[in-house]
Amino acid sequence: MNKTGWIIYNGSLSGDKFIDFAEMLYKAAVDRNHTAKIIKNNELSTMLTKDSLTIEAETDVELPDYVIFTDKDLYLARQLELLGVPVFNSAKTIEISDDKITTYQYLAKEKLPIPKTIVAPKVFVRNNNISNYINLNQIVETLGMPIIVKEAFGSFGEQVYLIETMEELREKVDQLYGKAFMFQEFISSSYGTDLRLQVVGDEVVAAMKRTSNDDFRANITAGATMEAYTPTEEEISLAVRAAKAIGADFSGVDLLFGPDNKPIICEINSNAHIRNLLDATGINAADFMISYAERVINGGLIRE
Template sequence: MKIPLAPRPVMLNLKILLLSRKFEIYSSHRLVEEIVSREHTPVLWDPEWPLARLKIQPDIIIPRISSFQFPEAVAVLKALETTGATTLNPSQYYSVARNKWQTYQALHANQIATPETFLVSRSTKRELPLPFIVKQLESSKGDGVFLANSDEEVSEIFQKTGDRELIVQEFFSEAFGTDVRAFVIGDQIHAVMKRTARPGEFRSNLALGGTAEACELLPGESELILKTTRLLGLQVSGVDLLRTRKGSLVLEANPCPGLEGIEKYSKKNLASSIIQYAEALHGRHQTSR
């Protein structure tokens, strides 16, 4: 895919650490590609590696942390932050955004439109009419998301996941299998796509075989998206919207949004935009010291 080149950076040879367990995937590859293209030094670091072996002090940290062993990875991120490096999505904000219940609580408390959601355990009774969506608190790419049509199915989900708590979320039949993903960097929406699930699937995630197309935001959606990212303190995120009979609702704000699908469908060089934003953020931090 041909993506337009970006202007050369003002600051050269920054050490940019990518904290990830998967350096071979598209998003990691693209970020490294743009780090090198903009004449910086990429530092690849797996959260499982002993920090005592890290001999380079990074200028910028870009966390790409999945749900696998998430608390351990966040602990590593917190330790790296003590070096004074500029971090895209600092650990305290990353942790809230990765937890769907904490995200809902923050959105609801600040009157940001979101589906009605409850935290449930094996013993609590459901408070929403069936069917409803059941989600693990920390999951991504559609994993850990289920459609429950009966109480028996909810019990089966608890057995399958082994979790003590899950969230149940209001279901909207008119939005079945579709949502809108907005890619936000800083205080700007850089790309938007509408995702559609493959036949027979209710989850629209591209990782599960969904398709996408570039789309325009409806009136009021830009404000809703940016209010969400400001509230959650995210500098890079993928905000998911559901268009329903109640209007546009925020589903979540992913602090580790994938690049492959949205670069493909928007034809925008989002990896370069992330690095340029990191350069500018680092420059502001240096000036303020």
């Protein structure tokens, strides 16, 4: 039976990479004889009344068999789920992945290797005396210096900071006061280098190594280079376990090289873009993602 699928992306974001991701998924769906449609999240309205909850659009819409959700519009994703539509990834997974603090909490619960992390306290009222807010000396004593300060919400490495001195640390904490952020130990053995493993279901379908010569972060958008990488069994197992810890059907799991080359989880991206991975490896993860969704909705695969 022909399947119908929506690929939803954020219509308010500029840049070709967002529509490119959607188009890669669209082509993979069409190649499997699905009737697919690319839809901007702002083309749909989440309608709630006393008697019903619906999805509204300018023209009448018939809900699809599945949705691949490349956006972070949790309310729309959850509305679709409440209407009985399988959404990949789920609203809960997107919510966990979008909040890096929550992600680390789920990973720590499963006893998976992560950088040692201290979460900054939640504040509501500005107090200009930072010493009354948090004991930075104790944090540095625990995590060392240099130290990583990372905002809970952010993309492409832009909200991650390497702090070298106490003065810098006080300035950064002052700048972030009122936001959700954390302090992390700096994994110096992975300076400017990390791994991206693309997980789909129970397998790693592609992997690449990213390297920067002039930045502690290895994000391609920040100028890092990439190359195909063959992960070890330990790295594969860890990436799959990390994805499962947040309930992800598919995700880009970033690993750091810890001491003695032991892998450490850096981040999990529930809507990781896959163009760079294709360019580096020749493997199109979209094909695996659509195949996975098809198996789930056909009843041949149980989502955990």
